Amino acid sequence: MISVTxxxxxxxxxxxxxxxxxTCQQGTVTGFLGPNGAGKxxxxxxxxxxxxxxxxxxxxxxxxxxxxxxPARVAGALLDASALHTGRTGRATLRIAATMTGMPxxxxxxxxxxxxxxxxxxxxxxxxxxxxxxxxxLAQALIAEPNVLILDEPATGLxxxxxxxxxxxxxxxxxxxxxxxxxxxxxxxxQATADHLVVINAGRIVxxxxxxxxxxxxxxxxxxxDQAGLRRLLAxxxxxxxxxxxxxxxxxxxxxVSAAQIxxxxxxxxxxxxxxxxxxxxGLEDLFxxxxxxxxxxxxxxxxxxxxx
Amino acid sequence: xxxxxxxxxxxxxxxxxxxxxxxxxxxxxxxIATRAIRWLLAATAVITVGALAVPxxxxxxxxxxxxxYLAWAGLGLTRLLPVVLMLAMTAEWSQRTxxxxxxxxxRRGRVLAAKILAGQAICLAGAGFxxxxxxxxxxxxxxxxxxxxxxxxxxxxxxxxxxxxxxGAIGSAFGALLHNTTVAIVTYFALAGAFSLLMIPxxxxxxxxINTGQTYGWVLNGQWASHSAQIATSxxxxxxLPLTLGLIRTLRRDVH
Numbered sequence: 001m002i003s004v005t006x007x008x009x010x011x012x013x014x015x016x017x018x019x020x021x022x023t024c025q026q027g028t029v030t031g032f033l034g035p036n037g038a039g040k041x042x043x044x045x046x047x048x049x050x051x052x053x054x055x056x057x058x059x060x061x062x063x064x065x066x067x068x069x070x071p072a073r074v075a076g077a078l079l080d081a082s083a084l085h086t087g088r089t090g091r092a093t094l095r096i097a098a099t100m101t102g103m104p105x106x107x108x109x110x111x112x113x114x115x116x117x118x119x120x121x122x123x124x125x126x127x128x129x130x131x132x133x134x135x136x137x138l139a140q141a142l143i144a145e146p147n148v149l150i151l152d153e154p155a156t157g158l159x160x161x162x163x164x165x166x167x168x169x170x171x172x173x174x175x176x177x178x179x180x181x182x183x184x185x186x187x188x189x190x191q192a193t194a195d196h197l198v199v200i201n202a203g204r205i206v207x208x209x210x211x212x213x214x215x216x217x218x219x220x221x222x223x224x225x226d227q228a229g230l231r232r233l234l235a236x237x238x239x240x241x242x243x244x245x246x247x248x249x250x251x252x253x254x255x256x257v258s259a260a261q262i263x264x265x266x267x268x269x270x271x272x273x274x275x276x277x278x279x280x281x282x283g284l285e286d287l288f289x290x291x292x293x294x295x296x297x298x299x300x301x302x303x304x305x306x307x308x309x
Numbered sequence: 310x311x312x313x314x315x316x317x318x319x320x321x322x323x324x325x326x327x328x329x330x331x332x333x334x335x336x337x338x339x340x341i342a343t344r345a346i347r348w349l350l351a352a353t354a355v356i357t358v359g360a361l362a363v364p365x366x367x368x369x370x371x372x373x374x375x376x377x378y379l380a381w382a383g384l385g386l387t388r389l390l391p392v393v394l395m396l397a398m399t400a401e402w403s404q405r406t407x408x409x410x411x412x413x414x415x416r417r418g419r420v421l422a423a424k425i426l427a428g429q430a431i432c433l434a435g436a437g438f439x440x441x442x443x444x445x446x447x448x449x450x451x452x453x454x455x456x457x458x459x460x461x462x463x464x465x466x467x468x469x470x471x472x473x474x475x476x477g478a479i480g481s482a483f484g485a486l487l488h489n490t491t492v493a494i495v496t497y498f499a500l501a502g503a504f505s506l507l508m509i510p511x512x513x514x515x516x517x518x519i520n521t522g523q524t525y526g527w528v529l530n531g532q533w534a535s536h537s538a539q540i541a542t543s544x545x546x547x548x549x550l551p552l553t554l555g556l557i558r559t560l561r562r563d564v565h
Contacts, residue, residue, distance in 0.1 A: 049415045050408060050564035066415035069326035077412045083405035085343065092342035099335040100327065100413045124344060140409060 001026045001148055001179035006056035007046050016042040017053065018203040024181050024196065026147075029174045031194030031211070032183040035292050039203040040183040041079075044152050047181075048077050060148055072101045075148035076141030081133040081157065086126035090117055090136050093125060094143060101144035111139040116165070130157030138166070149173060151182040155189050167193045191215075191284040201292040214287060216278075220259055223248040223275035224266065233269050234262075250279060327414055329423065336420075336427035340397045349396065353389045357439050360385025361446040368450075374458035376465045376531070378446050382439035383469050383529050390435055390473070391480025394428040395493040398484025403491075407564045417559050425481050425552070432477035436470050465531030472529040478548045479521065485555030488562075518542045 002024035009017040017039045024030040034040050045051040047058040049066040057064060060075045068074050084093060094108045112118045115135040125133065134157055141149060149170070155163050163186070170180050170193055184190050190197070197214055199207040207214060221244055224230040230249060234241050239257050244250035251262060259276055266273050340346055360381045364371040371377060401407040414420050450457050480497065487493040507516030507523070516523055517539050524543040527536040 045563070045565065048412045050411060052561075052563070065412075068324075068415075070324040071415060072413040073324045077409075079408050079412070080405065083408040085339075085400060085404045085406050087344040087346075087404075088339075088342050092338070096335050096338050096342065097409070097413065099331060099338055100410075102325075102327065102331060 002030075002047070002058070002060055002150075002181055003062075004043065004047060004056075004058045007043060007053045007058060008055040009042055009046065009051065009053045015203045017046065017056075019056070020200065020203070020205055021056075022198045022205055022208050024179050026179050027174055027177050028196050029170050029180040029182065029194045030196040030198060031190035032181060032198050032200070033187070033190060033288060034183075034200035038200045038292070040200055041152055043200070044077075044079060044150055044181070044183060048075070048079065048150060050079070070101060070144075072097075072146065073144040074146055075150055076144065076146040077150045078134070078137040078141045078154055079150070079152045081130060081137045081154075084125045084133055084136060084140075087124060089122055089124055090128070090132075091121040093136060094121075094139055097140045097143045103144055107143055111143050114142065114169075115139040131159060131162050134158055134166075135162070138169075147177065148179045149181070151180070153183055153185065155184060155186050163189055187284045187288055199288070199291050206291045207287075211284075215284060219253050219279040220251040220262065221248050221275060221277050221279050222251050222262060222273060224271050224273050226271055229269070229271050230266070230273075233265060233271060237265060244279075248275060327419075329419065332414060332419055332423035333426055333430075336397075336423045337430060339400070340393075340427055340431060343396075343400065346393055346396055349389050349393045353386060353393070353435065354438065356388050357382055357385035357442055361442055365446055365450060368455060373450065373455060374462075375443070375447055375460070376458075376462045378443040378450075378457075379440065379465065379469050380529050382443040382446070383436075383472050386435050386439040387473060387476040390432065390477050391483075391497060392494055393431065394477050394480035395484040395497065396490055397428060397431075398424055398481050399488055399490040399493050402488040405565075411564055418556060421485060421556055421559055425478070425485070428477055428481045429474055432473050433470075435477075436473045439473070440469070462531060464534065465529075468528045468531040468533050471533065472525055475521075475525055475528060475544060475548070478544075478552075482548045482551040482555065486551040486558065487555075488558070519546055521547055 004020055004022050007017045007020040008015075020039065020043050022030075032040055032043070042051060046053045047060070047065060049064070049071075059065075060068065060071075065071055065075065088096075091108060091112065094111060095105065097103075098105055098108050109118070112121050115138055117132065117135050117139065120128070120132060125136065128136065134154055138151070138154060141151070155166055158166060167189065170182065174180050174195075182190075182194070191211070195211055197207065197209065197211050198205060222230065222234075222241075227247060227249075231241075234249070234251065239262070240252040240255060241249045242252070251257065259278075263273065263276060341350075361378065364373065364378055364381050371381075401410055410420055411417055447457055447459065483493045483497050484490075487496060501522065504516070504520045504522045506512060507520045518524075519542070521543045524536065524540045527533055528540060533540055
């Protein structure tokens, strides 16, 4: 649904995007992560035709955004909640959006109710809190019934109830076949909402893939009554392992060895296993820092599933 | 709620393009649904009526003709009207709504054209108001038993409308080029101040070609036929040139 291919953009000596490539599939929520200045916003603006890339291209539903005849009906965008006219009321803001996109005026009240702003619709945007502006911006993105949403930091300024609400809204939207691309700094929020991840650092994509794949720590935790016997057994069969906290062994499964094979080996050797389970998943925060902690320009040496060359 | 956030099935990327009439309507809504502009329009109405008090109160100094009343109404109307249009043109950048507008219609030239035409529509509505206000002032003068020349002066009526449209267009052009509300307004009034220098004898010859204070005065007074070259030259300089440069800038600029 969203396809970004080799987007590159320089601002003088600074490389904002360096061959940025990823896709977002229909029916999924893709989280777009990276430190400040990593190129998230530049990528989203290039995707929506607001910034001209030096090279590469981005398409939505197979078309460049600027070639879509009425793009807001295909892809709704909320790129900056503070980019709303402060001198207009919430309702006037949405009425203009409805006119632009050719939606009936009753749609204005529908989206106002959907984002919980019906009571504040007559107030000027200048009196809105940041959370209310995020809701209004989201209403604006939703007004023309798009099936793609492109959101830059949509949860910023929302209270916990608002964050839970937007998570439900986005999951529901994707569940109905929509495509969501959202950037966020709130890692816990992304972990709870997204099913795909794209991580960018210093203008380069450093990881992309399903959240579960990226967070899965490859390996098994194994523990036997005779721990020394288990060590000898694994060594005999050339299964790599390390010591895990609490006296157990962490078995490296990257060689292809499975839990069933370990279990069979132990049974054949008459070595009862007390524990055999997948190693704990790494948190998104650990992954994020692993991928992005390198200084700009040296970020390419971390092994990642789909690192572009 | 479930019906309002429904995502459509995939593949539907072909919706009819946005008709120009709809862009025009959206730009009209943007202009009038803004608090600052509403205040400016209210002030414009007050200044227009106030300007008409001049010929009413000083009958011995001001020619008592329908044409003269119309000219005073036109002058009053155009004190702030260009500011309204500069505000309408620059708000997309100063208030950063370009980010929304250009993701709804990426063909930025069409948006700019709709803004200019919506601005001209505001000018026409203003001309209608100023015309009615002038007629009311003439009736008031009649009621005071004053003798008023009421014959229609068609070149002046056409000039009155053209004067308002041209003066508004300068505001749109400055806004289109400068993108920043404050810079546009300050430049506009600074230029009007600089034009007054063109009234000194040594510079008068140049002023006749570039000072819109002078050339559009001929338009307002119905003398456009005999000064068309000067009027066209000053319009090229202060309307066509900034609009063209503004179009190029708007098409190329990164929106952030």
